Amino acid sequence: MEHGVIDIEDVVIRFAGDSGDGMQLTGSLFAESSAVFGNSLSTFPDYPAEIRSPHGTLAGVSGFQVHIGSTHVGTPGDFCDLLVAMNPAALKTNAQWCKRTAMVIVDSDAFDDTLMQKAGFKTQNPFEELGIEDRTIIPAPITTLTKESLSDSRMDSKAILKCKNMFTLGMACYIYGRPLDHIFEYIERKFAKKHPEVVEPNKKVLQDGFNYAAAIQAIPNTYRVNPTAAEKGTYRNITGNQAVAWGLLAASEKSGLPLFCGSYPITPATGILEELALHKSLGAKTLQAEDEIAGICTAIGAAFAGNLACTTTSGPGLSLKSEALGLAVMTELPLVVVDVQRAGPCTGIPTKTEQTDLYQALYGRSGECPMPVIAAHSPSHCFDAAFMAAKIALEHMTPVILLSEGFLGNGSEPWLIPPMSDYPEIKPPFARSFEGSCFHPFERDPETLVRKWAIPGQKGFEHRVGGLEKDHSGVLSSNPENHAVMVEERAEKVRRIASSIPALKVEGPSSGRLLVVGWGGTYGHLVSAVSQCGLKDVALAHFDYINPLPANTAEVFAAYDRILVCELNSGQFAGYLRDCLPQFKYEQLNKIKGQPFLVGEVVAAIKENIGR
Amino acid sequence: MATLTAKDFKSDQLARWCPGCGDHAVLAALQRALPKVSQALGYEKERYVVVSGIGCSSRLPYYMDTYGFHSIHGRATAISTGIKVANPWLTVWQACGDGDALAIGGNHFIHAIRRNIDINIILFNNRIYGLTKGQYSPTSKFGAITKTSPYGTVEHPFEPGSLVLGAKGTFFARSLDVELALNEEIMTAAALHDGCSVMEMLTNCVIFNDGAHKDIADPAVRADRTIILRHGEKMIFGANKDKGLIYDGKKIRVVHIGEGGFTEEDILVHDAHTDNIGIHMALADMKGPDYPVALGVIRDVRDVTYDDGVRDQVKDVMLKSNIHTVDDLLHSGTTWEIK
Numbered sequence: 001m002e003h004g005v006i007d008i009e010d011v012v013i014r015f016a017g018d019s020g021d022g023m024q025l026t027g028s029l030f031a032e033s034s035a036v037f038g039n040s041l042s043t044f045p046d047y048p049a050e051i052r053s054p055h056g057t058l059a060g061v062s063g064f065q066v067h068i069g070s071t072h073v074g075t076p077g078d079f080c081d082l083l084v085a086m087n088p089a090a091l092k093t094n095a096q097w098c099k100r101t102a103m104v105i106v107d108s109d110a111f112d113d114t115l116m117q118k119a120g121f122k123t124q125n126p127f128e129e130l131g132i133e134d135r136t137i138i139p140a141p142i143t144t145l146t147k148e149s150l151s152d153s154r155m156d157s158k159a160i161l162k163c164k165n166m167f168t169l170g171m172a173c174y175i176y177g178r179p180l181d182h183i184f185e186y187i188e189r190k191f192a193k194k195h196p197e198v199v200e201p202n203k204k205v206l207q208d209g210f211n212y213a214a215a216i217q218a219i220p221n222t223y224r225v226n227p228t229a230a231e232k233g234t235y236r237n238i239t240g241n242q243a244v245a246w247g248l249l250a251a252s253e254k255s256g257l258p259l260f261c262g263s264y265p266i267t268p269a270t271g272i273l274e275e276l277a278l279h280k281s282l283g284a285k286t287l288q289a290e291d292e293i294a295g296i297c298t299a300i301g302a303a304f305a306g307n308l309a310c311t312t313t314s315g316p317g318l319s320l321k322s323e324a325l326g327l328a329v330m331t332e333l334p335l336v337v338v339d340v341q342r343a344g345p346c347t348g349i350p351t352k353t354e355q356t357d358l359y360q361a362l363y364g365r366s367g368e369c370p371m372p373v374i375a376a377h378s379p380s381h382c383f384d385a386a387f388m389a390a391k392i393a394l395e396h397m398t399p400v401i402l403l404s405e406g407f408l409g410n411g412s413e414p415w416l417i418p419p420m421s422d423y424p425e426i427k428p429p430f431a432r433s434f435e436g437s438c439f440h441p442f443e444r445d446p447e448t449l450v451r452k453w454a455i456p457g458q459k460g461f462e463h464r465v466g467g468l469e470k471d472h473s474g475v476l477s478s479n480p481e482n483h484a485v486m487v488e489e490r491a492e493k494v495r496r497i498a499s500s501i502p503a504l505k506v507e508g509p510s511s512g513r514l515l516v517v518g519w520g521g522t523y524g525h526l527v528s529a530v531s532q533c534g535l536k537d538v539a540l541a542h543f544d545y546i547n548p549l550p551a552n553t554a555e556v557f558a559a560y561d562r563i564l565v566c567e568l569n570s571g572q573f574a575g576y577l578r579d580c581l582p583q584f585k586y587e588q589l590n591k592i593k594g595q596p597f598l599v600g601e602v603v604a605a606i607k608e609n610i611g612r
Numbered sequence: 613m614a615t616l617t618a619k620d621f622k623s624d625q626l627a628r629w630c631p632g633c634g635d636h637a638v639l640a641a642l643q644r645a646l647p648k649v650s651q652a653l654g655y656e657k658e659r660y661v662v663v664s665g666i667g668c669s670s671r672l673p674y675y676m677d678t679y680g681f682h683s684i685h686g687r688a689t690a691i692s693t694g695i696k697v698a699n700p701w702l703t704v705w706q707a708c709g710d711g712d713a714l715a716i717g718g719n720h721f722i723h724a725i726r727r728n729i730d731i732n733i734i735l736f737n738n739r740i741y742g743l744t745k746g747q748y749s750p751t752s753k754f755g756a757i758t759k760t761s762p763y764g765t766v767e768h769p770f771e772p773g774s775l776v777l778g779a780k781g782t783f784f785a786r787s788l789d790v791e792l793a794l795n796e797e798i799m800t801a802a803a804l805h806d807g808c809s810v811m812e813m814l815t816n817c818v819i820f821n822d823g824a825h826k827d828i829a830d831p832a833v834r835a836d837r838t839i840i841l842r843h844g845e846k847m848i849f850g851a852n853k854d855k856g857l858i859y860d861g862k863k864i865r866v867v868h869i870g871e872g873g874f875t876e877e878d879i880l881v882h883d884a885h886t887d888n889i890g891i892h893m894a895l896a897d898m899k900g901p902d903y904p905v906a907l908g909v910i911r912d913v914r915d916v917t918y919d920d921g922v923r924d925q926v927k928d929v930m931l932k933s934n935i936h937t938v939d940d941l942l943h944s945g946t947t948w949e950i951k
Contacts, residue, residue: 032946036948038948234949235947235948236947260697262690262694268629279935281932281936282936283926284926285922290719290720293690293720297720298694301690301693301697305661305698306698324684327687417947420937456658458658461658461675462679463679464681465681466680466682467682467683468679475625563663569856
């Protein structure tokens with residue numbers, strides 16, 4: 001039978017299964033092949049903290065949502081057009097994300113009494129129970145078909161079942177017209193060396209899933225999402241964590257300083273340390289420290305010794321690093337601290353995203369301890385944000401906190417690869433000479449208030465730094481006047497960074513009724529909401545630079561009747577803005593569910609604020 | 613290269629330790645040892661970095677005219693590690709107290725030893741918190757009466773030697789603050805040792821724990837209650853050099869030379885370089901009244917160092933990889949063209 005082929009602008013697909021079902025791989029492969037096909041896309045891995053929760057339970061469901069489009073896609077999508085559910089638990093936890101028009105593919109073999117009970121279904125009809133019986137439900141015996149597909153192989157039954165995800169991926173590829181070549185290549189690349197025996201079986205199951213979808217009549221139509229009319233050039237897919245690592249390597253190259261990363265593994269930041277550990281060929285040294293404190297302290301030692309130093313962590317780890325952050329502020333050494341935020345407080349929900357560490361980044365230290373804080377706004381922007389964090393740290397002799405989010409760190413998007421020649425040089429203020437009998441480490445540049453950097457090994461520049469208050473010459477001082485001067489100079493040094501960061505840009509009209517304000521990883525959702533709300537006099541101001549704020553911030557704010565600050569916390573940026581710019585009134589949209597915004601939620605808030 | 617002297621390592625800052633504090637003597641020994649180290653290894657002064665944590669002894673970097681880093685409580689070892697990994701060419705010395713290294717900084721301390729990073733740690737052990745004015749430390753003796761243990765502590769102390777050797781340390785030495793010449797000798801040996809060197813300096817705190825080590829440090833009894841171990845030399849001690857250590861097949865024993873049929877021939881020769889960590893543990897653990905306390909370099913063995921390992925791996929991967937610039941990196945793996 002001939003299926004109809006329908007052209008659509010974009011589509012959202014959600015793969016869900018047990019945490020051992022390989023849903024993250026299935027989703028990323030679908031995303032990657034769509035990227036290679038030329039679509040714009042955004043991904044959202046949504047998985048539990050446990051590596052393998054008990055089989056078939058609600059707690060063990062791992063999901064991966066991917067949004068692909070023929071025009072620009074800014075978010076992973078609020079609701080999905082296709083849900084693939086590998087078992088009843090996956091169906092139950094993910095049914096809420098189905099559009100009214102959604103197609104739902106389930107592995108009918110997994111809907112037996114045991115697994116239905118485990119998922120807490122009370123009747124024999126899970127679709128009716130979830131209220132999704134009107135969707136296009138496609139029950140496919142995926143387990144049986146995978147076993148049949150590999151009945152001639154020599155694999156044991158456990159290994160065969162591991163290939164189920166390839167069957168579903170094949171089906172999804174058929175429905176959305178994805179060529180399989182790229183996935184074939186991936187399978188060959190990944191398994192050829194270590195497990196050559198699984199290459200052909202995986203390819204076969206993928207192809208059989210594709211053929212099965214083509215053969216069954218239950219699938220009414222297939223869809224075509226054409227390539228995006230994107231800017232010409234070479235593209236790649238990149239996750240936020242990878243981009244942070246690469247941005248730091250780029251800053252290392254531009255500054256001519258070796259990169260040192262001292263870190264302790266923590267979800268969802270570990271990927272940065274793993275990525276840097278791979279790239280020793282660019283001179284990067286990584287040290288997996290004994291704890292978070294050693295992570296930052298080894299980095300501070302490396303900074304003292306003249307490296308571009310960084311430490312990577314998430315909220316609870318940042319708490320452990322607080323005292324050492326004070327040491328970096330006091331010694332005025334360059335350091336990049338990356339916080340990939342997760343739902344808190346404390347251990348919180350490690351794999352879920354939030355923006356709740358802003359106050360911690362701004363204020364979480366003893367004493368008067370100001371530090372620049374910048375935020376990345378998309379997975380690929382993590383590259384530029386990390387580069388700029390390093391540039392500010394090195395040129396202004398200060399630790400810098402870069403805020404990322406679980407949503408950005410694990411999320412991915414296609415990225416037009418920039419040439420490194422587009423990036424500016426990084427010029428640290430190396431000490432070349434001094435007046436008088438010895439080098440004075442805390443004498444400052446009169447313009448920027450930045451101190452000079454003398455690196456151990458440099459003859460004649462011997463000096464001491466430390467956590468105790470000192471005078472400009474580097475001698476210990478508890479003199480009250482000196483302390484007041486040094487506190488103010490350290491603060492003013494950070495304030496003056498405002499003159500070397502870009503001005504705040506507005507997307508939309510330069511004045512109007514409502515200015516939507518955001519920062520960090522909500523960018524894609526906010527920009528989509530502003531464009532989708534259909535209102536002419538609404539604009540978006542999204543902040544990459546938080547401390548100091550861009551110099552033109554007040555000027556931008558003054559041009560709108562109302563300001564709506566949207567963030568995934570209880571109002572920390574709004575509170576900070578009230579403190580910095582008290583002349584404006586700030587409305588708030590907040591969400592603290594461990595999940596990104598839905599574009600729909602933001603649109604509703606915009607309309608509500610305009611209507612008032 | 614100009615010959616360096618102790619004076620070259622003295623900063624213009626007056627050492628602000630209490631008169632009679634053992635730290636003065638350790639500082640003096642270090643300032644005398646470094647010129648010798650420099651002579652032996654051809655090091656210039658700018659190559660030295662002195663790192664410390666928090667506590668009385670951690671003020672030491674301010675009194676050394678070298679690069680110095682007075683960091684935060686317990687973290688000196690982590691800072692030193694970062695410095696050494698970032699630039700293995702530098703020679704890193706660290707001053708830390710018993711609280712700094714073994715309480716708040718215990719984790720960093722054992723991991724630096726485990727990694728065998730090439731740093732030289734002087735552990736000032738006065739068995740008390742001095743800078744906070746007299747609280748017990750992790751090396752205070754069981755029952756010690758201090759401000760936070762007015763009825764005596766009810767916890768056992770760490771023996772730094774056991775801890776270092778338990779973590780498979782490659783260099784451990786012990787001495788008394790007053791043994792200036794021995795301390796110079798130990799510090800020089802530590803500098804020559806490639807790997808993590810721990811020197812436990814038993815120091816006196818005249819204010820809060822006066823006589824911290826007097827049971828062995830008192831000149832009247834020192835020769836009989838301590839033994840100075842030197843590689844290749846017989847383990848003989850005592851004011852009259854008439855006592856020695858033997859191994860009786862089960863354990864080390866003290867014998868009187870010329871008594872019970874024991875002659876100098878029977879006395880053990882110290883082998884600091886043997887891989888046998890058991891004998892070093894036994895020596896480090898010796899204490900009165902049955903044994904003399906071992907001073908000198910107890911263990912000094914070769915093993916791979918962390919800083920060399922990191923550096924060599926970077927070099928190795930650089931040679932093998934075809935990614936040499938960030939542009940190479942950005943174009944590695946799967947990419948696609950939009951024309």
